[in-house]
Amino acid sequence: MKLKALLASAGLAAFAATAQAAEVELTLSHWVPATHMLQPGGMEPWAKSIGEASGGRIAITIYPASQLGAAPDHYDMARDGIVDIGFINPGYQPGRFPIIAAGEIPFLVANAKGGSRALDEWYRQYATREMKDVYTCMVIVHDPGTLHGTKGPIQVPADLKGKNIRPAHATMARLVNSLGAASVQVPAGEMRELISKGAADMTASPWNSIYTFGLQDVTKHHLDLPFYVTTFAFVMNKAKIDGLSPADRKVMDDHCTPEWAEKMATRWADAEAAGRQKMIDAGNHTFYKPTPDDVNLWKRATATLQGEWEAAATEAGVDAKAAWANLGETLKKYGADVK
Incomplete structure (x- = not known):
């Protein structure tokens, strides 16, 4: 019933x-x-x-x-x-x-x-x-999604320090914590309430989900980088x-x-990809495009995550290094590996 x-x-x-x-x-x-x-x-x-x-x-x-x-x-x-x-x-x-x-x-x-x-x-x-x-x-x-915030800048990892950030998942929660930010993890459907109440300064999200979940009027600053x-x-x-x-x-x-x-x-x-252009057309959003040196800073900041995954996968009984290599090969086979 x-x-x-x-x-x-x-x-x-x-x-x-x-x-x-x-x-x-x-x-x-x-x-x-x-x-x-x-x-x-x-x-x-x-x-x-x-x-x-x-x-x-x-x-x-x-x-x-x-x-x-x-x-x-x-x-x-x-x-x-x-x-x-x-x-x-x-x-x-x-x-x-x-x-x-x-x-x-x-x-x-x-x-x-x-x-x-x-x-x-x-x-x-x-x-x-x-x-x-x-x-x-x-x-x-x-x-691929990125970080969206109520204020900027959001260009390099140091810009996350001291912020409250809603991560998309547990891996990103560990990342933002390691960068001196506090993770506030809630499901996607609770993003708007979290940010509109001031409980978070940023959220991780693919582009059009900002519109889907009604955050386009509260998150006006965006890391312009395919991140995760x-x-x-x-x-x-x-x-x-x-x-x-x-x-x-x-x-x-x-x-x-x-x-x-x-x-x-x-x-x-x-x-989701169309959401970025929608924001550009709206004209009231600020995009922070990392330079090549900035991108290297982000990659350096995330470098420990693979090792952490390998340790957890090994504990789960997996040959982690072989599994990681196989994942990379499979992504490459379907044109989905990051060059």
Whole structure:
């Protein structure tokens, strides 16, 4: 009854009508707005393709905006069967998923399209170990993001000292702390409230998400540098997918691939990249373009993060140096390595 009520309130009647006629009804829960390009540009086409490939046997109902639970809880929600499919940011739970955190290291992933395909392909060899409680369907990243603040300058690492900064994930939280800033970690949906109340001076975000989450009037200063990406995953309740018929299981497996990871990320990536030009056109934003020497300062400031990741991955039972090399090779294969 609770799900039906939420469905009605979300205005998702089209999905509901399909679900009621299907043999397998799946819930997909996420925590960004329904208008966020990830839903109309990624999740909805994916769900439609699954419905068509199954001949209408499988229907997916999408619940956006944390309707079914808080953003950091989505892995456990899928594990426990509260939802069938959860969209997760592993970095919202520091230390829990050290292997996939490789994707969080700045200056590693050059673009979201090839980057999503590469990270998904690379992580498949580790997913059953690190996310053993669920079925990991796919891994994606967003278009490279940067730092956005209420005041400037934001050009070199020293500009972060003494600031309160909302990081995108645990790796960035460690970075800003090492630079003399204080990290204030909240999910993306809470960025505006955090900054408008003065509890943070800066936030990490891809460009258009500043508009999506309503920060364009409070963050007017921007580090004009492709700095980092965030890793995300779609994870599914194991009992649910293991209980599917062989034909339906094949449909789901065919939609949980590196190719689908790239498709899922593509329209979102284009939308995020367009946000920078939107700010330029608005004319009331200040962009701080680092010089080559400034970029070297940023790279020097982030240099210890790879070693920290290797230590954590080794503790998790991974040959970290080989894994890191393989990740670099896979990114290069799909044109997503930083030159």
